[in-house]
Amino acid sequence: MTPHWTQQLARALHDGRTTTLPESRLDALLLWLSNPENPHAADLDAAISHVGLTRLQASERAYELLDQLLFEHAGPPSARTLGLTANTDPALTKQRYRRLIQVYHPDRHSDHNDWATRRTERINLAFSACQGQTGTASGRASASASDARPSGYRAVLETLWSMAASRLRHAWDLTAPFPRWRLAGLGALGLLLIGLFLSFDEPPPVRPVAMPVPSNSIQAAPSNQRPNSAARPTERREIDEAAVSDTKPPAPAPTESVPAIRTAESRPPAEVHDTEPSAPAPPPDDQERSRDIAASAPAPAPDPAVSPPPAPPASSAPQTAVIPALPDRSPPPVPEQTAPREPRLAIPPAPSPSQPISPTPPSPPALAQRMPLTTPSAPGGLSAAIDCRSVPELLGRFQQAYDAGDLERLMALYSPAARENNFDTWFGIRQTYAAWFSQTAVRRIRFEQLRVQPTANGERCAATAFFQVAYLDAQGGLTNQNGVIEFLFEPRGAELLLLRVRY
Structure with a gap:
């Protein structure tokens, strides 16, 4: 059995008259409007259903009655706007204020945003007025200095918050024609791109380990003979x-002229x-x-190291006369x-004219001196047919062009009939190196333990060395490789060119 006051509220909603609306049960009506499913509002919901009203009809009539009861009176907002008297308990005032804000919040009335905003502003002003009137006459001055100002600020902040929320909800409703899931996806994608841009940090390039640079020129050994x-x-x-x-006796004073x-x-x-020095000729x-x-x-x-005994003072004049005459007989000194x-x-x-000094041949470069050169097996008549001493210089030019990624300088060292591993043509080798230079940002090659010797027929030069390669790939990773490489050079005019390369 439903209570009597619920039936009275239901009849007031059915008739639409405020005279039959009990103001003491206004909190129950506000609770039902904010949440009809609340268990404390179940009796009122049953009574409304009993009089033949749906929830939508009952809520519309409840808002009409509340407008007539709370907001249609003249004068500034006061305790009457909250449906209370001036001497109402502050706890009850706060409870009524919270429930009115829940009922009239603009987020609950997207179709009547301005109407709900005006109602919320009046409720906030009325609550501020009630807060300023509470307390005794002796404490009203302190309340106006301490309690009224924070409550007024709080009311203003709540009003601004409600207005901002209503504006955002209104803007969200304007996007209804456009699929909202697409809008949300675009927003998430934009945030992701911004985060990636801010967190992007380019890693520093990895510097390859420096390797010894082979000598590019043939250095002549100093002639020590x-x-x-x-x-x-x-x-x-x-x-x-x-x-x-040491064997001479002390020299007497000179008596000769x-x-x-x-x-x-x-x-x-x-x-x-x-x-070898020979003994002096015997005197007569x-x-x-x-x-x-x-x-x-x-x-x-x-x-300077071995000085003879000092001569008497009388011998100083002849010595001074003899010493300047010696440079006249000497040939010009060679520095x-x-x-x-x-x-x-x-x-x-x-x-000695009988034993001329033969010139000393220049020594091989420093890189080739690490390993002894192999004696060519060609006959003596063909050993001078080709000069392989320029091979270290050519490999130095190869190394510089490879490190710099200079394709033109590198291919200028290859013969038109060159072959390298599985590449049988000069153009195939060029295309391979062009692709390699475009794939690697930095590269270094070094040759060690170089061996150079003519071929058996003495017409070409063969070279073998250990190589070390370090390069940075497209992702910036450092890679090192090493192995054995073999070269075959052929003469083309006045220089040697690469004919075969195998590694």
Whole structure:
């Protein structure tokens, strides 16, 4: 059995008169309007069904009665707008305010957005007025300074929030002709693209490990035979002079004239020849030999390492006259053949005419010296038919063109009849390298332990080496490869070109 007040509310909705609407049961009507399925509103829902009204009809008449009861009176919003008196309990006032906001919120009335917004604004102003009138007369001043201002701000914020929500709902309703799932998909796709753009971070390029660069030019080995042959007689002469100075007695004051000293010094020494030094020619007699030794004692230039005993003061004048005459007899010095330990006034020995010094051939480049070159097996008559010393330079040019990705410079090293692994034509090799250069951002190649030798017939040059290749693929990954590579060069005019490459 339904309560009596529910039947009274149902009859008021059926008749559409506010005089029969009990204001004490207004909260129950508001609860039914906000949520008809609420268990506390089940009795009222049953009574409405009993009078023959549907929920839609009953809700429309309930809004009409509430408009007549709460919003059609003149004057500013007050407690009457909430359906209360001025001295109502604040807790009941807050409960009535929350239920009125739930019923008149613009989100529940998308078809009557402006109407619901105006009702919500009046409810907020009425609640603010009720909050300002609560409390005793002594506490109203503090309420206006503390409670009224926050409540007013809260009311304004709630009003703005309700207006913004109503505007958004209205904009969403305008998109009804366009499929909303498509709009949502476009929005999600845009957010995804923005996130990917912000999170994109290009990885730094990986630098390949630096490898030793082979020498591109043939370096001539320094000729050590000529300086050694020139320094050897000088060292022997210094030793002989030191031995003679050790065995000589202290030189007395010179009694001979200056021309006699020059005559003794003008004799060519026997140590200047490139061959083994021979003993000096025997003098005509012992008396002349003793006189020559005594006269020539102060003449030679003293060695810095082995110095003779000091001469008496009277011998300083002849020594000063003899020393400037020595450079006149000496040939012009050769800078590159002067030994570092040679005395300042020593005469550089001239090579013996009977034994000419043969020129030293240049040594192979530094890269080829890592492994001994194989002696060619060709006959002696064909060994000079081709010169393979330019192979390291050609491989250096190959390496530079490969590292730089210069297709034209690289293919200029290939013969028109070149073959490389499974590529039988020059154009096939060119297309392969063009595709390889476009697929790799950075590449490096190095050759080590190079072996170069002519072929058996002496018409071509064969080379074998270990290679190391490092490159960056299209995704930026570093890859290293190594192995053995074989080259075959053929002469084309004045240079060698690649005829066969296999690895």
